[in-house]
Amino acid sequence: MPKYKQFNRDKVLEAASNVFHEKGYNGTSIDEILTATGLSRSSLYDSFKDKHNLYLQSxxxxxxxxxxxxxSLDEKDLNGLQxxxxMxxxxxxxxxxxxxxxxxxxxNAAAEMSKQCFKTSQVICNNKDEVQNLFSSWISDxxxxxxxxxxxPAKVYGQFLYNTLCGLRVMSQSGAGKTELNNVVKVALDSLN
Amino acid sequence: MPKYKQFNRDKVLEAASNVFHEKGYNGTSIDEILTATGLSRSSLYDSFKDKHNLYLQSxxxxxxxxxxxxxSLDEKDLNGLQxxxxMxxxxxxxxxxxxxxxxxxxxNAAAEMSKQCFKTSQVICNNKDEVQNLFSSWISDxxxxxxxxxxxPAKVYGQFLYNTLCGLRVMSQSGAGKTELNNVVKVALDSLN
DNA sequence: AATAATTTGGAATATTCATTCCGATGTTTT
DNA sequence: AAAACATCGGAATGAATATTCCAAATTATT
Structure with a gap:
C-alpha cells in the first residue's frame, strides 16, 4: 500500500508484548503475533528483523x-511511604x-530467558536496579x-521491597488470592518501622 | 533388550526435570530430553505418554x-526461627x-505455564500452600x-516468607548478587520481631 | 499522468518438532 | 533351548515453525 509505514510502532509493540506476556517467548508463534498486531509477515520482518529482536523491543x-x-506516581505530592x-x-x-x-x-522473561539470552538479562537487571533505586529514594524520603x-540503610529496604514485588507476581501466578497478597504487603511495609 | 524396564524412573525424572528447569517447557525438545535421560524415543513415549505428561511428572x-x-530440616532439633x-x-x-x-x-513453571495448564497450576498451588503451612508452623514454634x-497471626508471616522466597528466586535470575540476597533475607527475618 | 519509492499479501522454503511404528534385541519362563 | 514377551533403536510421518521472496498495491513526487 503505502509510502510511509501504515502501523504505529508503539501499538505494534504493545500488542506484541501482550502476546509474549500471555504465552512467553517460546510459547508464541509469529502467526499469533501477526494476528495480534494486524501486521503482515513481511512488514514485521522488515521493521523488526526477527522474532528474537521483536521480543527484546517488546x-x-x-x-x-x-x-x-x-x-507519574513519583511526581505525586505524597511522602515516600505513601x-x-x-504502588x-x-x-x-x-x-x-x-x-x-x-x-x-x-x-516471566527472567524465568524463561535470563539464562539463555544475555540481552534479555540486561533489560531485566537494569529494570531491577532502577526500581530498587526508586524505592530506596522513596524510603529515604x-x-x-x-x-x-x-x-x-534505605538501599537495603529498596532491595527488600523489590524482592517483595517480584514475589507478589509469582504468588498471583500460584493461585494466591486478595487477602494473601494484602497480607504480604502489610508485613512488608510494617518492616519499615 | 529387557523384559523389565532398563531405566530408573526417578533418575529419568531427575534428568528430565533438570532440562525443563534449564530451558522451560516450550524451550526443551524431546531430543534434548532423550540425550539427557539416555532413554530411547519409544521407551519415553511408552512410559511417559508424551512431553506434557512427562513435564507434569517432572x-x-x-x-x-x-x-x-x-x-529433613523440619526434623532437626532447632527452633522454628533457626x-x-x-533454610x-x-x-x-x-x-x-x-x-x-x-x-x-x-x-519458572508458574511463570511459563500456570495460565495455560490447569494441572501445572495445581501442582504449583499445592506446593505454595504446603510450604506456607510449614513456614507458619515454624513461626508458631x-x-x-x-x-x-x-x-x-503466624499464618500471615508464613505467606509473607513464602513470598520472600519466591522473590529470591526471581532476584537471582535478575542478576542479584550475594549481598543483595542476604540483605533481603535479613530484612525479612527481622520483621519477625 | 507517469515514475519512483515503499509497504504489503501470501506463496514458498527449509527447519524443527512431537509422535508413531516396526523390526531387532534381549530376558524370563517353560 | 525355545517360545513368549516387553523394551529398544531408529527410521518415518506429518504438523508447526521461522524466515525469505516476489509481485501487487498504494502513495508521494515530478
Whole structure:
C-alpha cells in the first residue's frame, strides 16, 4: 500500500508484548503475533528483523511503559511511604481484578530467558536496579519526613521491597488470592518501622 | 533388550526435570530430553505418554525432592526461627554458588505455564500452600519458644516468607548478587520481631 | 499522468518438532 | 533351548515453525 509505514510502532509493540506476556517467548508463534498486531509477515520482518529482536523491543517497550507509571506516581505530592503504599495497593488491585493477567512480563522473561539470552538479562537487571533505586529514594524520603524509622540503610529496604514485588507476581501466578497478597504487603511495609 | 524396564524412573525424572528447569517447557525438545535421560524415543513415549505428561511428572518429582529437603530440616532439633534461618541461608548459598542454576523449576513453571495448564497450576498451588503451612508452623514454634514476638497471626508471616522466597528466586535470575540476597533475607527475618 | 519509492499479501522454503511404528534385541519362563 | 514377551533403536510421518521472496498495491513526487 503505502509510502510511509501504515502501523504505529508503539501499538505494534504493545500488542506484541501482550502476546509474549500471555504465552512467553517460546510459547508464541509469529502467526499469533501477526494476528495480534494486524501486521503482515513481511512488514514485521522488515521493521523488526526477527522474532528474537521483536521480543527484546517488546520487553523494552513494556519496561518503559512501566517506568512511566512509576514516574507519574513519583511526581505525586505524597511522602515516600505513601508512594510505596499506593504502588503496592495498585499492584495487588490489578492482580486481583485481572486474574487472567499473566503476572509481569519482565518477571516471566527472567524465568524463561535470563539464562539463555544475555540481552534479555540486561533489560531485566537494569529494570531491577532502577526500581530498587526508586524505592530506596522513596524510603529515604519517608525517613527524612520521619514517617518511618529504619535500622538499616534505605538501599537495603529498596532491595527488600523489590524482592517483595517480584514475589507478589509469582504468588498471583500460584493461585494466591486478595487477602494473601494484602497480607504480604502489610508485613512488608510494617518492616519499615 | 529387557523384559523389565532398563531405566530408573526417578533418575529419568531427575534428568528430565533438570532440562525443563534449564530451558522451560516450550524451550526443551524431546531430543534434548532423550540425550539427557539416555532413554530411547519409544521407551519415553511408552512410559511417559508424551512431553506434557512427562513435564507434569517432572514437576511433581521436583516438588517431592524439595519436600524431602524441607522435611529433613523440619526434623532437626532447632527452633522454628533457626529452621527459617537455615533454610534461607541454604537457598541463598545455593543460588550464589550455582550462578548457572536457573532459579526454581516451580517458580519458572508458574511463570511459563500456570495460565495455560490447569494441572501445572495445581501442582504449583499445592506446593505454595504446603510450604506456607510449614513456614507458619515454624513461626508458631518460634513464637511459643519466645524467640520472636509477632503482632499478626503466624499464618500471615508464613505467606509473607513464602513470598520472600519466591522473590529470591526471581532476584537471582535478575542478576542479584550475594549481598543483595542476604540483605533481603535479613530484612525479612527481622520483621519477625 | 507517469515514475519512483515503499509497504504489503501470501506463496514458498527449509527447519524443527512431537509422535508413531516396526523390526531387532534381549530376558524370563517353560 | 525355545517360545513368549516387553523394551529398544531408529527410521518415518506429518504438523508447526521461522524466515525469505516476489509481485501487487498504494502513495508521494515530478
Amino acid at each position: 520487553l523494552e517497550f513494556y519496561k518503559e511503559s512501566n517506568d512511566k507509571k512509576f514516574q 508512594k510505596l503504599e499506593t 503496592f495497593k495498585g499492584v495487588v488491585n490489578h492482580l486481583v481484578e485481572n486474574p487472567d493477567d499473566n503476572g509481569c512480563l519482565l518477571v 519517608a525517613e527524612q519526613k520521619k514517617v518511618v524509622k529504619l535500622n538499616k | 514437576l511433581e518429582f521436583y516438588k517431592e525432592s524439595n519436600d524431602k529437603k524441607f522435611q 529452621k527459617l534461618e537455615t 534461607f541461608k541454604g537457598v541463598v548459598n545455593h543460588l550464589v554458588e550455582n550462578p548457572d542454576d536457573n532459579g526454581c523449576l516451580l517458580v 518460634a513464637e511459643q519458644k519466645k524467640v520472636v514476638k509477632l503482632n499478626k
